Amino acid sequence: MHDKIMLTNLLLNKLPSTVLKYIYPSLEPVDFYRGQTLVKAGCQVEYLYFLSEGIGSVITTASTGQVAEAGMFGREGFAPTSAGVGAKSSIHDIVMQIDGSGHRLPTGAASEFMDRHQIFANLLARYIQTFTTQISYTVWANVNLPIHGRLARWLLMAHDRIDGEEIVLTHDFIALMLGVRRPSITTGLHVLEGQKLIRSERGRITIRDRKGLEAVAGDAYGKPEQEYRSLIGPMV
Numbered sequence: 001m002h003d004k005i006m007l008t009n010l011l012l013n014k015l016p017s018t019v020l021k022y023i024y025p026s027l028e029p030v031d032f033y034r035g036q037t038l039v040k041a042g043c044q045v046e047y048l049y050f051l052s053e054g055i056g057s058v059i060t061t062a063s064t065g066q067v068a069e070a071g072m073f074g075r076e077g078f079a080p081t082s083a084g085v086g087a088k089s090s091i092h093d094i095v096m097q098i099d100g101s102g103h104r105l106p107t108g109a110a111s112e113f114m115d116r117h118q119i120f121a122n123l124l125a126r127y128i129q130t131f132t133t134q135i136s137y138t139v140w141a142n143v144n145l146p147i148h149g150r151l152a153r154w155l156l157m158a159h160d161r162i163d164g165e166e167i168v169l170t171h172d173f174i175a176l177m178l179g180v181r182r183p184s185i186t187t188g189l190h191v192l193e194g195q196k197l198i199r200s201e202r203g204r205i206t207i208r209d210r211k212g213l214e215a216v217a218g219d220a221y222g223k224p225e226q227e228y229r230s231l232i233g234p235m236v
Contacts, residue, residue: 056072058080195221
């Protein structure tokens with residue numbers, strides 16, 4: 001049973017088998033599709049989601065309808081983080097950006113397990129810290145980087161959460177996540193492609209030179225990832 005979890009979500013993998021055996025029966029296997037809303041802002045949170053594969057976006061939506069991605073998560077964590085501290089709702093929409101699978105844990109069971117198993121509560125808290133760090137660097141990148149720099153960071157983060165070099169996403173979706181117009185994404189991708197860092201095709205981006213992308217992203221990428229490694233472990 002523990003081996004099965006070790007092959008999926010990296011956060012659950014950190015739990016000792018003595019704790020996992022109590023939590024595992026409450027974990028419900030789920031398949032996710034791109035564009036699926038897992039959590040709606042302002043609504044009651046019913047589940048914590050632990051991905052095995054795929055990527056989810058934590059999205060801030062203004063009253064005007066404008067949206068932007070606050071952060072992303074994959075097999076390294078869970079969402080919504082608000083449920084990890086006992087909140088009944090989320091201020092963010094949580095939407096799948098890449099198809100995947102994983103498990104969901106009812107919030108009532110999660111609350112019970114956090115009360116009963118301090119190591120589970122502590123693990124969720126450590127992940128929340130790493131996610132908060134990610135959000136802070138998203139803000140920094142939005143203020144300080146040109147679009148191709150922000151795009152390089154975003155592609156690196158997506159690459160961290162998938163297997164292989166291909167990221168299946170449309171320009172429209174990336175534009176929505178970064179809160180910019182589609183032509184800006186097209187221009188940014190052309191810059192990165194011109195530097196031979198990526199190959200951009202319709203609905204698909206291939207990472208060619210990861211180190212080069214890291215150089216373009218600069219200080220916007222690396223610190224949150226190091227925080228995760230320090231508090232939890234490798235993101236692979």
